[in-house]
Amino acid sequence: MLIEAVRRGAFRHRPAVLLCLVLMTALAALASVMIGARHVPPAAVWDAIFAPSGTEEDIVVRSLRLPRTAFGVLAGTALGVAGALVQGHTRNPLADPGLLGVTQGAAFAMVLSIFTFGVTGVGTYIWFGFTGALAASVLVFVLGGSGRGGATPLTLALAGAAVTAFLHGLVAGLVLLDEQAMDTYRFWQAGALAGRDADALPVLLPFVLAGLVLATANASGLNALALGEDVARSLGHRIGLARAVGVAAITLLTGAAVAACGALAFLGLIVPHLARALSGPDHRWLLPFSGLLGATLLLAADVTGRLVARPGEVEVGIMLALLGGPFFIALVRRRKAMRL
């Protein structure tokens, strides 16, 4: 079906679609700045951004909504691209950085750092988060791919579930012993863009940028890997290098997003599927499409969460789960046998 679509030239408008996606992301970011519990008229938003005069509305926009939007763009782009990378490397439509234990790995390392060293502040514990995310993702890939036949959707999902359960057991043990760790952990685990420390933005930005650069470098390798390892090798690609670059990019992107905004499950699962429908299988297009769609979807989910429970709000993590869970189950049901 996909091959037919490529042959028909269904994806020849990709540059125009890319432009539309950029516009959509900009619109979502604008909505995220404009809409909230407190009504701020458009003119006041404009003033707040370009000519701040210290009014209450300026403070709301500058210290709450702008950082929140920036976190959304950052985390959404990172998770969208990471999802496309994970699905490309595992050739697994059910792969999601959140389901593959990466999130829980970061959680465990961060809780451990709070518990043992009393670490506070995102600038310090993001390093622990990274280490945990890397260790967990490598562990899941090794476990899910061990034995003959390599990794399948099922073994990866199950290895992810096993590692998540194991780490969750450890985290539960730790947070029950330490109420302060519990308090940090539960807010972090809920997954939200609001109330995050704006100082974390400059800390996280380099990691996300580095991850995006690595992902871009990985695109042609992924295209070859989609044909199978043997074909990719015969086309002159260095498999080991491509895999290593991929895992590094996934870890950087997921680790940064997760350390900043907590557990945002399912975003990395949904976005690549939507992006693939627009871009086709070519990763050189799929990766930027996924990044833009990721940012748009995350911001849209966040804005929706602000609107559905006014004057309170529903965290974006829960909005994503309510959207992504049914999506995941529909994907599972669509396939007759889960072999791939």
Add this chain to the structure above:
Amino acid sequence: MTTVKRLGGPRALRAGPASFRVRPRPLLLVPAGLAVLALLMALNIGRGDYPIGVGEVVRTLLGSPENRFVVMELRLPRALTGALVGAALGLSGALTQSITRNPLASPDTLGVGQGASVVVVALTVATGSAAGGAGGALAGIGIPLAALAGGLVSGVFVYMLAWRSGLDGYRLVLVGIGFAGVASNIKWWLLALGDVNDASRAMAWITGTLNARGWEHVRPVALALAVLVPAVLIGAFALGSLRLGDEPARGLGLRVNLSRSLLVLAAIVLASIATASAGPVEFVALAAPQIAMRLAGTGQPPLVGSLVTGAVLTVGADLIARTAFGGVELPVGVVTAVLGAPLLVYLLVRSRRKAIL
């Protein structure tokens, strides 16, 4: 000529015209398991701030007035709850794994524990100190009932979602993982909404704990098991043909979908009852049937053997959780999750070697 007999292999028992095939290992597993269970329970009852020797524990249980309060009122109910919960989980796991013919299926992957957790966290947060502290009596009766309802509804929901003109074991497992993902997100959101003390209490519950379990926790589980276990064991005759696969079972005259749905429902009910009294104690239902199967040397999880093994595992894990970390008592669910997850990985790697996938 000498015949070489495999130790523990099947033997024929003949009495006149009748003959039975007797397999000593599955038969031995039950009394051996019960003996280990009794020993672990005695050890568990003896340990604590006020240590009592195993001999004294046995004497008290047999009627000696010494230490009567500590043993009979404080520690015996806890140990009994652990054993009963483990038994229910073991049987439930054996049923699920036999029906789906998949070693990775268990009530955990059916979403029973996560579903129950969501409901309990919602109740704890809603009635907690932040909302004026309506807890107390409501929490005492409400939480087990809410957990029961949550577990039942989620289990049935996942089973129905995984149903697509028949049941596929792997589809069931994957749908369960998807459902658990959503449920755990809702759970975390609720935990973040509540007061930190309520969140801590809820956290202990959703990890699975036997702490402060009294006779009021023992009675409902014991009653439910007394009714359900015989019913399941009678109904499980259908398993013999279900294990052959759908087509042969249908050929043998079994109403495959009906009997399978009833048995899955029984498994969900058992797991929900266990969850209602101790919280989601993870991986016992997954591990017990697999361990029992290997101990008994059978090709499929033995039902009664899994039941006993589940009880042994839970009481053993509780003993570790209570004593292994010095003065700190951890919830039993921490120990079962940390010990059980590697087993899941082992099963995963092993089932790939056998090229089941």
